Amino acid sequence: MTQTVLIGLDGATFTVLDGFMKDQPGEGVVMPFLARMIETGYSGTLASTAHPLTPPAWTTVCTGRTPGAHGIYDFVRFEDLGDDVFFTLYDARDIRVETIWQIASHAGKTIASLNFPMMSPPPEVRGALVPGFVSWKHLRRNMYPQALFDRIKAIPGFDAKELSWDFEREGQIGDVMEDSELYRWVENHLPRDRQWFNIARTLLEEDDPDLFAVMLDGTDKIQHQAWHVLDPELWDPAKGEDARAVRALVLQYFRELDGYIEALVTAAGPEAHVIIVSDHGFTGAAKVVRINEHLGRLGYLEWRASDGSEQSRRRDMANFANLDWTRSRAFCPTPSSNGIVIRRKSEKFPGGVTEAEYESFREKLIEDLMKLTDPDTGAPVIKEILKREEAFPGAAMEESPDLTLILCDHGFVSVRNRAPTVVTRPVPLGTHHPDGIFVMTGPGVENRSGQHLSIVDTTAIMAHALGLEIPADFEGRVPATLYDPDWRAENPVRIGAARAEAGAGAVSTSKEDASAEQKEEMLAQLRLLGYIED
């Protein structure tokens, strides 16, 4: 009998969901089942990781550790070789601690984990694991166990291409689209979550795992591009026909999503604890902040000269900083990072920042960044700057950006070499907000709303609901108000030993940690065939 169900809704926010749980003129109640769960269960906001981004935040849900411990900060990681910087992708082998899937498996529990990012190559578990963010071409080989693919393929309606990550389509996030184009873009996202739901229901009903978890990410993708029809403060029913059509389609997605939640909760049965969380919330961002352009003006970095070739033009347009690495002392590597990296002095980069000057260099950099203002209003565009020891304390802190920027509208920065530094978009795009959602129902769960939890609490709550000891190095807690006194007395929170720091990938691959040479090799591979042009 399934004990614990985790349903992840990427980027879900009460800013949008609150309206969908009410009867709205002409639209009705879009998510009646979620409304009933909140009416009867425990709910509140869930504070995301210091930088509210999908890879670090879901990895925190999966590990119970903050990024400073688990080591995942972005989609892309880079290696500074002194005279060059190479970019590659984070994967499960980079996670420095165990996942809840492994911890539960080691404790004798069975699990099913579907569509969580950073889970490829998959760890060995007692049950089934299908990672998210994997191209259909590599899906079969990245499942655990591999034989699972044939079973999933037999599910009526299965389509690997619909299910999997489409790098080209998701790369359009952030592009300004006309509503007619946006309609088609949103339309393409509906089948993906249907596919994941079909797999989820099949595994839940047939395998009955002790811990069942699925992440649905249409919420995030659609909110990024269609925020103007979702934000109650921006939506105007008097907008044009195309906008109304997009809104109707988006509502259809959320109606289907509510149906998926109801079906999974029903399949799990009344004795299961059901937890719904998002990795971060959402809001609208109107400002484009070209942070490397700003750093270039201030002399912190130098752009790589273009030779005018097509390859050079494509590299300039890529979402990775393209700099003269022999002369750049501070830079932002990717838009999703919102991070500033201070480059240290080394044999290959003698112009880097020395240990002795680091603190004063960093303070001056912060001062310079905070002076950046919006030309329209004169107001600062950076709301707060977090130092790495504040944002990401832990054994993996050295891998984190030196500074993390929180923009005035929570937007992501741009790393393009384009002026002006700050511009205002005609229509706000959806961006990540630190406040996600938490909803829980099940035996003994109190009926409370308006609670405030941290994303690290999710994993502690999952472990406890499974009847496991909570590892001492988990950073979250089971809130004292979550269960009624009787249930809590019968099911006390037990703290166990800290877990060994074994990465998610290490369990299945049995590979040794990558040497510096191996890392360089991987980076070289990425550069092949134009993924990173130079």
Add this chain to the structure above:
Amino acid sequence: MLIELNVENRLKAVLEDFIEDWGLDEPIERATTLVEDLGFDSIDVIQFIVAIETAFEQRNLGFHELIMKDGRYVDDLSLGEMVEFVEQRLRA
């Protein structure tokens, strides 16, 4: 001779398994190229090298030396080139 045959057969098997779901009819031969014939993109190349390393239970084959020629990155690779490279590394 045994090593050559063994490596070629194993690499061919890895590649056939790798593209099993891609819906390609392309016969896999030594002359088969990853990009031109099989439509690899850069992510596929990374995944393929990981698959080879896993199959041979080695992570130190040094594929960067195959991928980089005279400081530039190659545009394509044939199965035969990869076979020769792996053979050479296994002998070393």
